[in-house]
Each structure stands twice: as structure tokens, then as C-alpha cells.
Amino acid sequence: MEFRHLAGFVAVAEELHFGRAAARLNIAQPPLSQQIRQLEHELGVQLFERSTRSVRMTSAGQAMLDPARRVLADLDVATRAALAGGRGETGRVSIGFPGASSHHALPRLTRAVRARHPGIELVLRGQTYSGEALTKVAEGELDLGFVRLPVRRDGVDVRLIEHEQLVAALPAEHRLAGEPEVSLPDLADEPFVTFPGTRGSAVRDALVHACVTAGFNPRIVQEAPDSYTILALVGAGVGVTLTVSSVQHIQAEGMVFRPLAGPARPMSFALAWRRDNPSPALRSVLAVAEEAMPTPP
Template sequence: MDLRDLEAFVAVAEELHFGRAAARLHVAQPPLSNRIRRLETELRLQLFERSTRTVALTDAGVRLLDPARRTLVQAAMTREIAASIVSGEEGRVRTGFAGASSQRLLPLLATAVRRTHPRIELVLQSQTYVYTALEELLSGALDLAFVRLPIAHPELSSRAVELEELVCALPADHPFADRERIRLGDLARDDFVSLPHDQGSMLQSTMASLCHSAGFRPRIVQVAPDSSTVLALVAAGAGVTITLSSVCPVQSVGLVYRPLEGIRPSHLVSALAWRTDNPSTALARVVEVSESALPTPDFDELGIDTSLIGIGQV
């Protein structure tokens, strides 16, 4: 059924005059009459009683008028939604996040998106480790993800959103707890608590690399699935660990956090990443919003050597 035929029917039904209905639709009267006849033929119903002076709805026409109006309203809504999707004002952006840093940044982004593009839905998917989010970006299961730099995937674009300092977490009664800074080499004899080495955790691999640079291999006595559990074990006296400044608020009782002296790199970088070839206009709008909601840190002003923290491709 041609929607223009329904529009013609509704116009004539409301005006009860072919001339006025034609003027309302900005068409000539003969084509309008042809549309009405075609619709009546298709429906096998007479919709109007016509005379030389009057036009009236038949019983069938009366009964079909409201459904025809509703159909036109739904069609208009469909066109409006389609236009919103094309413009990026409506849609779904599947967003992956993992770790304490993204849990702090995610609400800032979500709030900004709701304020500026209320018809874009962020579908939030929690991940245990960042590498999982990268895999799902590559497979197309996610549109956007909070990750850490560097990213070794040319298919992905990214922008840095936060600089996180690497710090040492010690039990509150540790002999070095009263020091202002910790030299990593001084912890060579300590027990360490770590994230799993086989799960692709960048924090775990960074800790192992830094200890190696300091001249020792960390003695891992306990492994925990996430940073919250790692810090709980440190607070209980199981060992020490290297963690991130964004994680510090997660656990404060029984712990002290101290800056590490003389390590390179001294920071990790959180970023937003997405497939470069993702055609979603809603994704493009969210990335645009992120530029103001989560601005890229000024690394030059902070005196950070970006070559040490994987910023080259941002």
C-alpha cells in the first residue's frame, strides 16, 4: 500500500472536498482523484459517497480513517528515527570497561553523552582485563572501550584520556612504610602479590618489567584476579605490589601507597579505543563528546616523556 494513497485518503476525509484536499497536498485534483480510486480498488471498498456537490465518508471510510492516521504517524516516526540514526543523534554504542580507572572515567563520559545526546544509549559491558576489550573491539562485539596504551593493533584508533602514576602498595606495618619514596631495588627480598601473569594484564607485565630493570625477579607468593583482591592481600600482610594511582581509593585500611623512585616508565596511560572502520555515526558522536568530557592530558606540561608510555599512535 502506497503511503501517498493513505495521505490522499486522510486529506479528503478531513476536508470532505477534493479541491481543498488537493491544495493541502500541493497536487492537482485529477491525480488526487486517481489515488483515491486506486486505493478503493486495492482495498475493494468504497471509501467516499460522491455527488456533484458533496463528498461524504462511507461507513467503511469512517472505520478506516483512524487506522490510516495511525499508520501515517508511525511512518513519520520511522522516518524521524531513521534520520536520527543517520545523523548519529540516536543509536547504541557498546562500551567496554575494566579496572578502577575506567570505573572513574566512565560516569563522566556517560553523563556527558546523556546530556548532549539523550537518544544515544551506551550499552555498558564490564571486562576483567583490558585485553578482553581489545579482542572484542577487533571482533566487532564492542564499539568503544577503555584500554591502556600502547595498542599493537593498526585497525584501532585511540585517544589518551588519563595519566596514571605507578605506585608501591605496602602493608601499613612494613619497615619502609614511613619512607616518602620507595626505590624498587630495596624490595628485592620482599614477597609480592600480583595479578595473573597469563591473563594479559598490562599492570602485571609492567611490574615484572620494572623489577627486572631494578635487578631482580619478583617473588610472587599470591595471585589475585583483580586489583581490589590484590590490595586486600597486601593489607593483610601477604606481600607488596605495584599498582596505579587510580586504584588507591579502592583500599585504604591497612595500606600505605608510596611513589616509586627512578622507574621508567613511571606512568601508564588510559585511553578510549575504537575500530577505525566502524561506520556508526552514534559512535562518532560519543567520541566527539569524549574530547571535552575526558580531555587528553597535556603531557608536555606534565613533563612526561611520551615515548616511554606508548603515546606515539594517539
């Protein structure tokens, strides 16, 4: 067993998608799949259940995840100690991000931090929804979180980094798919697919609020943990959804995006951190973030 095997296992476990995990590790997908197979063969257990549509952890994989994270964390400590002597600035900053909607902002931030402060380790926690991120920042479990505005939490500072809009995603064969824009009341009888209601998803909250404002309660027939799966379900004809404009780079088969008619429905993206967090590394990351992701007008 090599450290790269553990790193590959943790990435797949957190992303539950081999393609995204490979991109996160900056390797191709086939070598990552081979690493996981080698690890499973050496351990003699199956760590993931794979299908053409999904990846799920087995009970063995779930049991291994936290110990694997600790091993990698210990390796990182040793690496940072060596870097400290040569570069002078070290530290660890944990960042919670939602997923597809941060695909522009997060790489800009991580590239800038690594270029400016290579001794700072960024610990990235994916599928951390806005509400979860805010709570974990406030409680000290995360140093920095990508969140949706408005934020009302004592002791937490925020800075706007991006403006977005709510848009509709429809099956390509939907009766409204050919229209230039979609009026929300026309979706009143439609089944909806969206994020889970128990993890603080601001996008789900915005969907429900927009529908209620339009005069109906959305009939949510299925929940999914990330935008990739939600949009795949839309493309499969399971239902429609409202999502943020920043995920329009996802080209799920059988699905189209359409703007919403009427007044704009903004969804502002921001960074959040605890005001009394004493970490010098966090302050360095925040300074780099202001250059890499300046506050828009």
C-alpha cells in the same frame, strides 16, 4: 520476577561485589541485597556464595547469566525503539573498562553521553583488562575500550585521556611503609599480589617489567581479578604490589601507597576503537568523549 531483579543479578554477577553493583545501578546496597534474596527465593536456588570478603557465582548463577543478559537486552531494544520516535538518535555502544582505574574517566563519559544523547545506550563491560579490551575492539566484540598505551594493532585508533604513574602498595606494618618513597630493588625478596597473567593486564605487565628492569623477577604468590581485592590482600599482609596512581582513592584497611624512587614510570590511559566501525552512535560517543575527557598535554 521483575526486570529490576534481573538487572540487579547481572550487575552483581559482573562486579562480584554488592557495593560496586549497587553504585552502578544508582541504588543503596541493602535494597539490592534484598532483590537478590527475593530472586533466589522465587527460583529456589542460590545464585551467589557470599562471605565477608568475597562474592562468587554458583553454578546456577553462571547458567543464568547469559539468558538474563539477553532478556535485558531485548527490553533495551523495546525501550530504544520508543525513545527513537521522540529524540531521533539511538544506538548501542559497548564499552570495556578495567575497574577501579577508570573510576574518574568512565562516569565523566557516561554522564556526558546521557546528557547529550539520551537515546544512545551504553553497554558497560567491567573487569575488561587492557589486552582483552584491545582484542575485543579489534574483533568487533566491543565498540570502545579503555586501554593502556602503547597500542600496536592494525585498524585500531586510540586517543590519550589520562597520564598515570606506577606506585607501590605495601602493608601498613611493612618495614618500608614509613619511608617517603620506595626503591624497587628493596622489594626483590618480597611476595607480590597482582592481576592474573592470562587476561592481558597491562598493570601486571608493567609490574613485571619494572621489577625485571630493577634486577629481579617478582615472586607472585597470589592473583586477584580487581584492584579492590588486590589491595585488600596487601592490607591483609599477603604481599606487596605495584599499581597505578588512579586507584589511590581505595582506602583498604592496613595498606599504604608509596611513590617509587627514581625515574617516573608512566602508565598512559587511552580510549581505543576500530577505525572501520560504521556505528553512528560510536562516532557521537567519541565526539562527546573529546569534550568530557580532553587529551592532556
